[in-house]
Amino acid sequence: MKLNVKKTNTGRGVFAGEEIKKGSIVTTMTGKEYVWDKVEGLIKAGKVRLDDPFQIEEDDFLLLDPLPLLFNHSCEPNVGITKKRALVALRDILPGEEICYDYSATVCTHSSWVMRCKCGSVMCRKKIGNILTIPPSVRKTYKAKGLLSAFIRSELAQ
Numbered sequence: 001m002k003l004n005v006k007k008t009n010t011g012r013g014v015f016a017g018e019e020i021k022k023g024s025i026v027t028t029m030t031g032k033e034y035v036w037d038k039v040e041g042l043i044k045a046g047k048v049r050l051d052d053p054f055q056i057e058e059d060d061f062l063l064l065d066p067l068p069l070l071f072n073h074s075c076e077p078n079v080g081i082t083k084k085r086a087l088v089a090l091r092d093i094l095p096g097e098e099i100c101y102d103y104s105a106t107v108c109t110h111s112s113w114v115m116r117c118k119c120g121s122v123m124c125r126k127k128i129g130n131i132l133t134i135p136p137s138v139r140k141t142y143k144a145k146g147l148l149s150a151f152i153r154s155e156l157a158q
């Protein structure tokens with residue numbers, strides 16, 4: 001899969017370097033695994049940005065490898081994350097389009113993380129946060145498509 005890293009109005013982002021068909025795996029969200037206490041320490045020490053840790057379990061996070069770290073958020077994402085942490089195309093993506101996923105889909109219900117969003121979508125939530133900040137109908141779609149990890153699904157079922 002050909003991917004290009006380019007500047008965006010918020011920093012950098014990952015763009016399709018070729019047409020990506022719906023259902024294709026773009027990449028996998030890889031990184032080093034840490035428990036929250038360790039991640040929190042790194043954030044407080046200024047070594048990790050608050051928006052960057054990628055939650056994979058109730059208390060486990062990935063500090064993502066350089067490429068996966070660069071994917072930006074969109075409230076109307078063109079990729080989602082499968083249970084195997086693969087970034088899968090939710091529709092056909094044209095060359096030159098930025099590839100974005102919904103950050104909130106991986107953030108547990110009791111997280112107080114918030115980020116201002118300027119994704120520009122008509123569906124933009126403006127202020128994004130944990131999984132509960134995703135409208136229920138959208139959450140339902142993600143769940144049906146297998147785009148919510150087990151810990152999120154079990155939290156939502158409670």
Ligand SMILES: [Zn+2]
Pocket residue numbers: 074075076117118119120121123124125126
């Ligand atoms: Zn948005």
